[in-house]
Amino acid sequence: MDALTDVLNHIRSSGALLGRTLANPPWSAAFEEQASLSLVAMLRGDAWIIDDGAAHHLAPRTVAVVVGPAPFSVTSDPETSPEPLYVQTEAGVCLDAAGNPADSIALGTRTCGTQLDADDVMLTGSFTVTGRVADRLLSALPRVLVVPQAAQRMAALELLEAETLRDEPGQQAVLDRLLDLVLVGALRDWFALPGAKSPGWYRASSDPIVGAALAAIHEAPHEPWTIELLARQAHVSRATLARRFTDLLGEPPMSYLTGWRLCVAADLLERGDATVQEVARQVGYSSAYALSTAFQREYGVRPSRYRRSLTAA
Numbered sequence: 001m002d003a004l005t006d007v008l009n010h011i012r013s014s015g016a017l018l019g020r021t022l023a024n025p026p027w028s029a030a031f032e033e034q035a036s037l038s039l040v041a042m043l044r045g046d047a048w049i050i051d052d053g054a055a056h057h058l059a060p061r062t063v064a065v066v067v068g069p070a071p072f073s074v075t076s077d078p079e080t081s082p083e084p085l086y087v088q089t090e091a092g093v094c095l096d097a098a099g100n101p102a103d104s105i106a107l108g109t110r111t112c113g114t115q116l117d118a119d120d121v122m123l124t125g126s127f128t129v130t131g132r133v134a135d136r137l138l139s140a141l142p143r144v145l146v147v148p149q150a151a152q153r154m155a156a157l158e159l160l161e162a163e164t165l166r167d168e169p170g171q172q173a174v175l176d177r178l179l180d181l182v183l184v185g186a187l188r189d190w191f192a193l194p195g196a197k198s199p200g201w202y203r204a205s206s207d208p209i210v211g212a213a214l215a216a217i218h219e220a221p222h223e224p225w226t227i228e229l230l231a232r233q234a235h236v237s238r239a240t241l242a243r244r245f246t247d248l249l250g251e252p253p254m255s256y257l258t259g260w261r262l263c264v265a266a267d268l269l270e271r272g273d274a275t276v277q278e279v280a281r282q283v284g285y286s287s288a289y290a291l292s293t294a295f296q297r298e299y300g301v302r303p304s305r306y307r308r309s310l311t312a313a
Contacts (some may be wrong), residue, residue, distance in 0.1 A: 001199045006218035010133035013176040018125040022113030026082040028075035035126035038066040045120030048078040059148035064291045124181045132263040140199035154185040204248040209234045222284040
């Protein structure tokens, strides 16, 4: 299992908010959902994502991903900043500029705007994820990443657009999975762009030596890995693996293994009801005490208290 697949297995949309916006320029929309990940795709026309004073251009069929909960806006005219057509709130409700429900711009299933034959069409989707594994990816991404149409290698956006307009049993599950597909494709395409600052573990996955060791760690973090066993997976000496791994990822193999195990352990504590002992076995620690010691060293709190703090929140 490659590192990106393993990370993305922990980051999946559930109950995502999706919708289309149809409008003639000038227009803008504000997004205050506090989502972890937001998809913005221009299906027709041009627009700009405005975030903290920076403007990111979206040409037709461009896909963008906005990372993090801070508010942002999308506009057809970054110079004049027209009044928002609507404000998307954390509760998933669209409000007009006066703060009232924007019923007057409802044009159909998951569609709002001024008219069905409008010049500009925007597709948006967002969801929130929690956990240490999610943080590991999100913290490595820029606030806004843009993937032009020429760099896109999957046609999933068309499927998501079509499904957004349907309202059938099981529709939310379909939309969630399609949004996942579009986001995964966007991330892979962006990572492949020249100059993209992809995480070290992503770049290292394609390395013939380090990639083999990474795959072993992510496939079976519970195994009693040593530097020697990982070197055997890569068919090199311990010294060669240690040197190359550290050069590409900025930390030794065993340090990376520990960090990943503890990320997974934290998420298991947050999302399940397994005992600390059971979690320890799942991530490769011999006992609850061994996991607790490493967990406190990394996060400053013991696993049991960590779980209680999440429950209280």
